[in-house]
Amino acid sequence: MHAFLKTGKLGAPTDVKKPSTSRAKDDKKDLTPWVEKYRPKNVDDIVEQTEVVNVIRQAMKHGDFPNMLFYGPPGTGKTSIIHAAARQMFGSMYKDRILELNASDDRGIQVVREKIKSFALRKANPIGPDGKKCPPFKIIILDEADSMTGAAQTALRRIMEKEAHSTRFCLVCNYLSRIIKPIASRCTKFRFKPLSDEKSISRLEYICNEENLKADRSVLEKIVEASGGDLRQAVMCLQSITRLKGKNYEITVDDALDVIGLIPDEKINALWEACKKGNYSNVETLLENLLLEGYPGSQVIEQLNEKVIFSDELSDKQKVIIGDMLGECDYKLTEGSDEYLQLLSIFSTILIAWKSS
Amino acid sequence: MSLWVDKYRPTTLAKLDYHLEQAEDLKNMVQKRDFPHLLVHGPPGAGKKTRILCILRELYGSAAERLKVENMQFETASKKKLEILTISSNYHTEVNPSDAGIHDRIVVMELIKATAQTHHIDVGQKEFKVILLSNVDQLTRDAQHALRRTMEKYISTCRLILCANSTSRVLPAIRSRCVRIRVPAPTGSEIKNILHSICKREGLHLPDEFANRVIEASGRNLRRAILMLEACKVEQCPFTADQKITEPDYQVYIRNTANMMVSEQSPKVLLEVRNRFYDLLTRAIPCDLIFRGLLKECIKNCDDQLKREIIGIASEYQHRMIRGSKPIFHLEAFAACYMAIYKKYIESSLEGFM
Ligand SMILES: Nc1ncnc2c1ncn2[C@@H]1O[C@H](COP(=O)(O)OP(=O)(O)O)[C@@H](O)[C@H]1O
Numbered sequence: 103m104h105a106f107l108k109t110g111k112l113g114a115p116t117d118v119k120k121p122s123t124s125r126a127k128d129d130k131k132d133l134t135p136w137v138e139k140y141r142p143k144n145v146d147d148i149v150e151q152t153e154v155v156n157v158i159r160q161a162m163k164h165g166d167f168p169n170m171l172f173y174g175p176p177g178t179g180k181t182s183i184i185h186a187a188a189r190q191m192f193g194s195m196y197k198d199r200i201l202e203l204n205a206s207d208d209r210g211i212q213v214v215r216e217k218i219k220s221f222a223l224r225k226a227n228p229i230g231p232d233g234k235k236c237p238p239f240k241i242i243i244l245d246e247a248d249s250m251t252g253a254a255q256t257a258l259r260r261i262m263e264k265e266a267h268s269t270r271f272c273l274v275c276n277y278l279s280r281i282i283k284p285i286a287s288r289c290t291k292f293r294f295k296p297l298s299d300e301k302s303i304s305r306l307e308y309i310c311n312e313e314n315l316k317a318d319r320s321v322l323e324k325i326v327e328a329s330g331g332d333l334r335q336a337v338m339c340l341q342s343i344t345r346l347k348g349k350n351y352e353i354t355v356d357d358a359l360d361v362i363g364l365i366p367d368e369k370i371n372a373l374w375e376a377c378k379k380g381n382y383s384n385v386e387t388l389l390e391n392l393l394l395e396g397y398p399g400s401q402v403i404e405q406l407n408e409k410v411i412f413s414d415e416l417s418d419k420q421k422v423i424i425g426d427m428l429g430e431c432d433y434k435l436t437e438g439s440d441e442y443l444q445l446l447s448i449f450s451t452i453l454i455a456w457k458s459s
Numbered sequence: 460m461s462l463w464v465d466k467y468r469p470t471t472l473a474k475l476d477y478h479l480e481q482a483e484d485l486k487n488m489v490q491k492r493d494f495p496h497l498l499v500h501g502p503p504g505a506g507k508k509t510r511i512l513c514i515l516r517e518l519y520g521s522a523a524e525r526l527k528v529e530n531m532q533f534e535t536a537s538k539k540k541l542e543i544l545t546i547s548s549n550y551h552t553e554v555n556p557s558d559a560g561i562h563d564r565i566v567v568m569e570l571i572k573a574t575a576q577t578h579h580i581d582v583g584q585k586e587f588k589v590i591l592l593s594n595v596d597q598l599t600r601d602a603q604h605a606l607r608r609t610m611e612k613y614i615s616t617c618r619l620i621l622c623a624n625s626t627s628r629v630l631p632a633i634r635s636r637c638v639r640i641r642v643p644a645p646t647g648s649e650i651k652n653i654l655h656s657i658c659k660r661e662g663l664h665l666p667d668e669f670a671n672r673v674i675e676a677s678g679r680n681l682r683r684a685i686l687m688l689e690a691c692k693v694e695q696c697p698f699t700a701d702q703k704i705t706e707p708d709y710q711v712y713i714r715n716t717a718n719m720m721v722s723e724q725s726p727k728v729l730l731e732v733r734n735r736f737y738d739l740l741t742r743a744i745p746c747d748l749i750f751r752g753l754l755k756e757c758i759k760n761c762d763d764q765l766k767r768e769i770i771g772i773a774s775e776y777q778h779r780m781i782r783g784s785k786p787i788f789h790l791e792a793f794a795a796c797y798m799a800i801y802k803k804y805i806e807s808s809l810e811g812f813m
């Protein structure tokens with residue numbers, strides 16, 4: 103239990119807030135990964151998601167919340183914003199007023215009934231122990247709600263209605279479609295957009311500055327481009343490079359490429375050319391080698407997709423044929439099909455598509 | 460007496476034989492205090508596990524090598540008892556969650572929580588323990604979803620090292636929480652150096668030509684190369700340049716099966732082929748290897764259009780096999796489908812001659 107208490111109910115160590123004097127705590131700070139260290143502590147630190155931020159700011163002003171449902175791709179600030187808002191609103195009462203349950207906790211019907219219910223029944227005093235006013239409700243955060251079973255969600259729905267006077271629910275998920283309709287319709291829904299390159303880069307620049315790190319803008323651009331709007335991944339990547347290479351090192355684009363896991367263009371191009379020339383055995387060898395290098399199939403598909411879409415040599419019809427196959431194989435890969443077979447299927451399709459031009 | 464693959468496994472990052480720059484980087488990383496979660500991926504036999512063990516050794520010193528094997532008990536929500544084999548030292552625990560089948564979520568979560576809780580036991584200079592999960596590409600969705608926030612929550616006491624052949628099936632949300640370490644298969648010349656150094660230490664002479672053939676047959680799988688070399692030694696020692704290489708016999712068997720399908724397409728052959736599939740399956744040969752091996756032979760004499768068609772059906776049936784429950788159905792379906800297509804092709808090209 104020790105460790106659990108130390109990190110608290112919330113991922114980010116709460117002691118980062120105030121500069122601490124004790125050495126032990128400083129040590130601790132060194133140890134926190136940057137993703138946690140630079141997790142926004144204040145709603146105003148959240149970049150990009152202006153719509154949500156505005157609504158939440160308004161809500162905080164009025165001291166009340168609707169039930170909310172946040173959805174969107176990973177690393178766009180969903181978890182951060184609700185924790186930041188709760189912390190600002192409840193101040194020192196913060197820990198008593200929120201219950202976070204995520205996919206790692208058992209969230210079967212039983213738990214929903216017991217844990218959530220008993221928390222919902224707890225009294226929320228409008229005045230905190232320090233005599234300050236504190237909004238008279240609690241927040242239940244159901245992070246990663248898309249992995250809750252349908253039955254558990256149904257049970258949740260009833261509790262949401264019954265406890266509406268004293269408890270607000272905040273559901274966070276990646277996929278909206280996995281949340282049952284009756285729950286979704288009881289919440290104000292907010293879509294979190296992938297972050298824009300500009301905003302992400304300036305956040306990375308800020309971190310570089312704080313950490314005394316030397317990185318060229320072109321490197322940051324590359325990192326951000328590859329992370330596809332997932333700021334967590336971008337921050338993680340920046341730290342990985344620093345960890346792997348040491349701090350007094352000027353980060354180069356090549357380092358970045360490797361850590362992000364991008365496949366060098368020339369490898370994809372070689373396969374592309376072999377397809378174009380209709381040289382099947384060459385395709386086979388190149389593909390075998392590519393997989394032996396340890397590049398994941400999903401990444402190959404992603405980069406091929408870019409290439410196909412922006413190609414000005416291919417006709418629209420050819421693009422359709424190839425695009426269709428990319429989609430099908432991507433799906434099969436995520437289901438666990440063999441990478442070699444699926445990729446071979448794609449490249450043989452490209453080869454035939456070239457022939458038919 | 461241990462096998463050469465174990466006997467000559469490097470135990471420290473400094474002793475690793477290839478991808479030296481990466482070894483250097485890893486060393487760098489271990490020395491920093493904020494060791495991250497790792498996702499180590501690469502093809503089979505590329506040396507992922509060796510690298511991971513070196514990292515552990517670098518983190519915790521030789522104590523990480525004092526291992527005990529234990530059966531750990533877990534209980535599912537429906538009160539079903541599970542026993543899972545774990546290998547652990549004082550500082551780390553290794554488990555293959557796919558042993559638990561669909562209950563892998565429980566195993567992973569319990570393990571992380573248990574590890575985080577025993578944290579106050581003195582861990583020496585490091586503040587965290589490591590959990591090593593192998594085959595994470597086979598983790599169920601459920602388990603992967605559960606890992607997302609847990610990885611953030613318990614990070615101060617527990618780091619994960621995830622090991623997989625490919626990251627395609629690992630959720631983006633998990634990928635973005637790890638430092639990814641790609642371990643490419645060693646090149647032919649890197650394998651050669653290793654084979655030579657093993658032979659030197661064993662006091663054996665390794666003819667160059669023979670080494671080349673072993674490497675060729677290994678398909679850049681270092682483990683397989685060393686195993687084959689040792690097998691050859693048992694058959695004939697000292698080595699000669701033209702010595703026969705004992706290929707894994709299932710490869711030959713798959714190839715012959717494919718050749719049967721190529722040379723005659725009839726219900727009789729289908730029946731024979733079917734029995735051979737059963738043979739392979741009872742010997743626990745991985746199904747994706749069977750599919751790959753069959754495909755490679757089957758499309759040798761086809762034109763590009765037909766190749767495309769056959770690759771298409773192979774990828775379709777392999778996918779169905781993953782989704783389905785009985786591999787034999789899908790292998791057989793592939794064989795039947797292939798024979799039908801191929802027969803039509805042969806017949807129509809014969810017609811052209813007449
Ligand atoms: N909109 C944002 N503004 C600032 N930082 C962000 C934002 N989105 C993500 N981050 C960074 O990414 C990390 C993960 O964000 P999180 O809120 O946990 O993402 P998720 O949407 O997956 O819950 C944070 O610690 C922070 O460093």
Ligand SMILES: [Mg+2]
Nearest residue numbers: 180181245274
């Ligand atoms: Mg989150």
